[in-house]
Amino acid sequence: MVSLGVLAWGLLPLGFKLPASLESNPGHSPRILDRRGVVLDDAPRADFFRHQPVSLEEIPPALLDATLVAEDKRFFTHDGMDYLATARATRDLLRNRRIVSGASTITQQLVKISSDPVERTILTKIRESLVARHLEYRWSKQEILTAYFNRLDYGNHRQGCREAARFYFGKPLGDLSLAECALLAGLPQSPSLHNPVHNAQSALQRRNWILDRLAEERDYDPRQIAAARQEPLNLHRVSPGEIAPHVTSSLRGRHQSIRTTLEADLQGRVTGIVQEELARLKKSNGHHAAVVVIDNSSGEILSLVGSGDFHDPRGGQIDGTRSPRSAGSTLKPFTYLLAFERRGLSPGSIIADIPTPYRTEEGLDLPVNYDHKHYGPVTIRYALANSLNVSAMRTLNDIGGPAPLHDFLLRAGLRTLDKPAHEYGLGLTIGNAEVRLLELTNAYATLARLGTFKPTTLTFDAGRAPGHGATVRIATPQASYLIADILSDNSARAPAFGSRSSLRLPFKAAVKTGTSSDFRDNWCVGFTGDLTVGVWVGNFDNKPLRGVSGVSGAGPIFKRTMLALHEKRDPRWLARPAGITGIMIDSRTGHRHLSPPLPGQPFATSELSLTRLLPDPVHEDDYDRDGRALIDQRYRQWFASPDNHRRDDLALSPERPLDLSPRIISPMATASYLLDPELPSGGRRLELLSNLPGGAHWSSPTLKIDGNSAYLVPGRHEITLTDSETGRAVSQDIVVESL
Numbered sequence: 068m069v070s071l072g073v074l075a076w077g078l079l080p081l082g083f084k085l086p087a088s089l090e091s092n093p094g095h096s097p098r099i100l101d102r103r104g105v106v107l108d109d110a111p112r113a114d115f116f117r118h119q120p121v122s123l124e125e126i127p128p129a130l131l132d133a134t135l136v137a138e139d140k141r142f143f144t145h146d147g148m149d150y151l152a153t154a155r156a157t158r159d160l161l162r163n164r165r166i167v168s169g170a171s172t173i174t175q176q177l178v179k180i181s182s183d184p185v186e187r188t189i190l191t192k193i194r195e196s197l198v199a200r201h202l203e204y205r206w207s208k209q210e211i212l213t214a215y216f217n218r219l220d221y222g223n224h225r226q227g228c229r230e231a232a233r234f235y236f237g238k239p240l241g242d243l244s245l246a247e248c249a250l251l252a253g254l255p256q257s258p259s260l261h262n263p264v265h266n267a268q269s270a271l272q273r274r275n276w277i278l279d280r281l282a283e284e285r286d287y288d289p290r291q292i293a294a295a296r297q298e299p300l301n302l303h304r305v306s307p308g309e310i311a312p313h314v315t316s317s318l319r320g321r322h323q324s325i326r327t328t329l330e331a332d333l334q335g336r337v338t339g340i341v342q343e344e345l346a347r348l349k350k351s352n353g354h355h356a357a358v359v360v361i362d363n364s365s366g367e368i369l370s371l372v373g374s375g376d377f378h379d380p381r382g383g384q385i386d387g388t389r390s391p392r393s394a395g396s397t398l399k400p401f402t403y404l405l406a407f408e409r410r411g412l413s414p415g416s417i418i419a420d421i422p423t424p425y426r427t428e429e430g431l432d433l434p435v436n437y438d439h440k441h442y443g444p445v446t447i448r449y450a451l452a453n454s455l456n457v458s459a460m461r462t463l464n465d466i467g468g469p470a471p472l473h474d475f476l477l478r479a480g481l482r483t484l485d486k487p488a489h490e491y492g493l494g495l496t497i498g499n500a501e502v503r504l505l506e507l508t509n510a511y512a513t514l515a516r517l518g519t520f521k522p523t524t525l526t527f528d529a530g531r532a533p534g535h536g537a538t539v540r541i542a543t544p545q546a547s548y549l550i551a552d553i554l555s556d557n558s559a560r561a562p563a564f565g566s567r568s569s570l571r572l573p574f575k576a577a578v579k580t581g582t583s584s585d586f587r588d589n590w591c592v593g594f595t596g597d598l599t600v601g602v603w604v605g606n607f608d609n610k611p612l613r614g615v616s617g618v619s620g621a622g623p624i625f626k627r628t629m630l631a632l633h634e635k636r637d638p639r640w641l642a643r644p645a646g647i648t649g650i651m652i653d654s655r656t657g658h659r660h661l662s663p664p665l666p667g668q669p670f671a672t673s674e675l676s677l678t679r680l681l682p683d684p685v686h687e688d689d690y691d692r693d694g695r696a697l698i699d700q701r702y703r704q705w706f707a708s709p710d711n712h713r714r715d716d717l718a719l720s721p722e723r724p725l726d727l728s729p730r731i732i733s734p735m736a737t738a739s740y741l742l743d744p745e746l747p748s749g750g751r752r753l754e755l756l757s758n759l760p761g762g763a764h765w766s767s768p769t770l771k772i773d774g775n776s777a778y779l780v781p782g783r784h785e786i787t788l789t790d791s792e793t794g795r796a797v798s799q800d801i802v803v804e805s806l
Contacts (some may be wrong), residue, residue, distance in 0.1 A: 083198045085205070086181040093217055093226060095119050098324045099315045102367075102527070105331040106233070108315035111224065118226040119233075121240065123213045129245050130228060131212070132287075133252035136280040139173040143208055147174040147199035174199040177215045221251060222258030235263060237303035245291060246298035249281070250274040267300050310334055313373030313386040314525065326527045328367035333360065333632070340627045341375040348604065351613045353589075353620060354379065357387025358628060359508045359601045363594065366509070366521040370628075374607070382607035391483045391501035392588045392603060395581025396454045400514070400550045401479070402463045402472055402496040403451050407546035407677070409466050414448040414553050415650070415674035415682060417657040418458045421705040424732065424756055425460065425493055434460050434497070437563075441710045443717065444698055446654055448674070451550075452559035454580070459496045469495045478541045479510040479520055498583055508592055508601030514551055514577070515594040517644060518542030544644035545677055551577045551641055552675060554593065569622035572629055574638035580618050585611040589620035593629070596639035600628050648678040655696035655716060658685045670696075670716070691718045701758070729763070729790045731799045732756040739802040740779055753777045755786070762791035779803045 096117040099108040109117050135142055141149050149172050171179070178198045185191055202211065221231035231251050232240045243251070253273035254261050263270035275296050281287040311327075311334050318325050341356045348354075360370040373386035406412045420442040424433045436442070436456050442449075450458035463472055472495055473488035483501050484491070491500050505523065513520045521538045553559065554577035557566065564570060570578045570591075578593030589604035589612065602621040605612065612620060651660040654672040659682045664671035676682060690696055695718040698706070705711060706719045733756040734740075742751060755775045757763045763775070767786045771778045777786060781803050789796040 081201055081204070083194060083201055085198060085202055086178060088181045089177075089202070089214065092120055092214075093118050095324075096230075097319075099318050100324065100326045101310075101329045101331040101334070102327065102369075103331070104326070107310045107327065107329065107331060107334075108312075108319070109230075110319045116220075116224045116226045117230050117234070118217070119229045120217055121213075121227060121229040123209050123216070125240055126212075126216055126228060127240055127243055127248055130240070130243065130248040130251060132281060132285050133249045133277050134216075134255075135173075136284045137252045137256070137277050138176065139171075140280075140284055142173050142212075145172060147172060147201075147203040148196050171195075172199060173215050174202055174211055177211060177218065178202060180218050180220070181214075219255045220258055221254045222262050223264060235302055244295070244298065245287075246274065246278070246295040249277040249295065250300070253277050263300060263302060271300055309377075310338075311371060312377035313384075313388070314371055316384070317386070318526070328362075328365075328369065328524055328527065329371065330369050334370045334372070336631050337370045337628055338372050338375075340624055340631065341372050344624045344627070345375045347623075348612070348615065348620060351615045351620075352606070352610060353604055353612045353615060354381055354606050355383070355385075355387055356602065356604045356621070356624060357390075357504050358603075358624060359388050359505050360628065360632065361508055361512045361523060361599045361601075363512050363515045363597055363599055365524065366512070367524045368505075369598075371505075371525070385607045387603055387605075387607070388505040388601075389503050390607070391503055392605065393498055393583035394500055394502045394507070395498040395583045395588055395590050396456075396459075397502070397507060397579055397581035397590045397592055398472070398476065398498065398500070399451060399454060399459045399496055400554060400579055401475055401510070402459055402466075403447055403553075404514075404542055404546045404550050405466050405471050405475060406447070406462050407549055408543055409471065411677060411680035412447060413674070413676040413680070413682065414549055415446050415652040415654070415657050415672070415676060417444045417655075418447060418450050418461060419443070419701055420445050420450060420455055420458045420461075421702060423457060423461055425464070425735075434493075441705050441708070443702055443705050443711060443713060444655060444696075446652075446657060446674075448553050448556065448559050449562075449654075451553050452556055453563035456497045460493045463493050463496045469493060472496060475541065476510070478539070479513055480506045480522070481510060482506060498581060504590075504601050504603045507590075508599055511577075511579075511592045511594055511601065512599040513541065514547045515596065515599055515641065516547075517544035517641065518547040545646045548641055548644055548647060549675055549677075551594075554579055555640075564618055568618050569626045570618060572626060574633065575640040576629060576638070578625065580616065580622060582616045582620075586613070586615055587611045589615060591618070591621035591625040593625060595629070595633070596641050597636070598629075598632050600625055600632070602628070646678050647675055648681065650674055650676050650681065652682060653685055653689070653696065656685070656689050658683050658689060660685050693718070729788050729795055729797050730758045731786070731788050731797055732758060734786065734799055734801045739804065742779060742781065742803065742805045751779045753779055755788075757788050759788075759790060764789040764791050781805050 094112055096112045097110045098106055101107055111117050139149065175195050178195045217227045219228065220226055223234060225231045225234045228251060229240055232238060232243055236243065236247055250263060250270060260266065261270045261273045278292050278295050282289055282292045310331055311329055314327060314329065337358050337360065341358060345353065345356055356375045358370065358372040359368060362369055371388055373388055374383045376383045422433060422441060434456050441457060442455065445458060463469065469491050470488040473484060473491065476484055481502050483503055509523050518540055519538050520541045555575050557571050576593055576595050578591065581590035587605055587609055592601040602625045604620040651664060651671055652658060652674045654670045660671060661684050695716060697720040698717050699720050703719060733754060755765050755777055765772045765775065765786065765788060767777065767784055769782065769784045783800065783802050785798050785800055787796055787798045
């Protein structure tokens with residue numbers, strides 16, 4: 068009979084099925100990681116718990132010992148039931164007529180937490196004991212412990228010891244101290260009661276009790292135990308998404324773990340720079356900033372800071388890298404790039420920075436430079452480096468108006484330019500359009516790639532190797548390099564920005580600033596051969612900063628970020644492509660010296676040029692008898708103005724230029740005009756403007772023209788401009804309608 072009883076007792080557990088949930092591991096919560104696996108954020112599972120799996124080998128011996136002495140000190144000697152503990156618990160129950168001590172083994176607890184919730188009765192306990200014995204038949208002790216540590220509830224919706232260590236102490240399991248191991252071991256018994264976040268005293272009492280048990284049951288050194296008892300409760304709770312909150316909040320909805328291209332260390336460094344600089348800018352009413360760092364070769368985003376303070380109630384959760392803002396002067400480089408490609412110009416080519424009116428849909432527009440001055444004949448290098456508005460608009464007009472620039476910017480990834488080109492007009496080059504920092508920064512990275520566009524990447528998708536993506540050549544290497552060279556020339560921009568501005572770096576780097584009207588938007592974007600950095604500073608409520616430009620607002624953030632990027636990385640500049648030649652020019656005329664000029668000649672300047680389109684040679688006809696460079700009649704008004712401080716260097720030529728083709732400035736091509744009775748003269752008088760310094764004759768078969776004025780009537784009309792000296796003529800059609 069005894070043998071049959073023993074046999075029945077041994078076989079009885081096999082009649083109880085193991086919980087189905089033990090057949091698979093607990094679902095891990097999705098994590099957002101940096102490129103090297105550092106956790107940026109972890110999203111909860113559908114049950115609101117966060118969990119990351121752990122192997123038994125990863126669990127510190129101190130945590131294993133502390134858990135065993137707290138929950139099941141005879142775990143390695145019983146078969147799923149601790150008969151001594153059961154007998155003790157039964158005795159205590161009979162004596163006190165209530166449960167005063169438990170007897171559940173770790174195996175029984177594993178069965179309980181892996182089963183569906185049921186009413187706690189004596190039959191439930193018996194069933195769990197038999198299932199626990201069944202589990203001991205099937206699994207090794209090591210397998211049971213691994214499953215147990217992965218399923219324990221450590222409070223605050225943290226499942227498993229790995230996630231608990233990260234949440235409470237901000238460290239991996241292997242770095243836990245003895246005291247921290249004891250504290251974690253005490254949580255599963257009653258996670259709410261011993262919650263160290265809200266009940267620190269209870270958690271410490273439980274921890275110290277476990278430490279005493281370690282001394283008694285596992286012969287831990289009393290001095291080690293005493294030191295652990297004195298260790299303060301140093302919680303270092305991890306707040307989800309604090310490293311890159313704008314990135315992680317945008318990726319959480321994917322419900323799967325994601326590896327991003329970000330570098331966690333760099334992200335933290337750039338965030339710190341932004342916060343420090345914003346503290347400086349608060350006195351100037353600057354509250355938000357955004358930064359993007361792109362790896363040029365791959366298009367991968369290494370850092371993305373959306374606002375500087377995600378918790379700022381004034382809109383900190385807005386991602387400034389993706390918010391459309393007024394572009395300021397940041398689009399000017401692309402205008403000159405097109406001039407290099409379409410007209411064969413070079414950095415030393417001369418532009419007339421003189422008062423130039425343009426007809427727009429709103430009326431006549433007379434653009435001005437930032438200082439309301441005009442600079443006369445200037446090289447493209449000077450005009451771009453010093454961000455002259457008038458020169459940029461004249462150049463855009465000369466290459467065909469806003470349409471070529473609009474088309475190029477769309478191909479460069481600026482998707483905010485959703486209006487037709489003519490609605491932006493020539494103002495597109497000086498910032499009347501809105502752009503996103505992320506897209507703008509990648510457009511500059513296209514320059515760094517010598518004209519190759521590559522989409523940006525924020526995540527490593529499954530099956531896609533890093534750095535792979537569709538690439539399109541949208542500009543020539545030569546034109547891109549020339550623009551980069553101008554933007555890296557600190558001496559060229561010194562007249563406007565000073566020689567020791569925040570744009571100056573100890574290594575070669577291209578950089579361009581931008582400031583929108585009323586100081587609402589600050590920009591600073593630039594690159595080395597390997598990295599491109601874009602910075603925006605402003606306010607999401609659109610309030611202006613007080614007197615802060617791109618160089619003083621966004622510039623310091625750009626400089627500090629560039630320096631941080633190259634602390635452990637050697638800066639590299641772009642390799643000069645074939646087809647570019649170094650020359651010497653006269654900076655007043657843009658003409659090329661065929662032989663080395665005399666030493667000390669003040670206007671002899673080293674320059675770069677497209678090899679296939681070298682400038683005309685210097686000729687004696689370029690100068691008057693005093694050595695002053697001759698400029699044509701286009702400069703007549705400027706030459707006589709207070710803006711002209713170059714009378715010792717320049718002289719006005721009495722002859723008109725031989726190649727001056729007549730061009731109609733107003734009216735604009737295919738323009739439409741409305742006759743408004745509320746305007747003076749009903750809006751019928753239209754001023755006619757041309758590029759001719761004199762000898763302009765206007766005519767129309769259907770309109771009355773008096774000198775330089777046309778008197779409008781409804782209908783379609785042709786207006787002709789004739790050069791009185793050469794007889795060359797051009798015509799333009801307009802449409803006139805009545806309101």
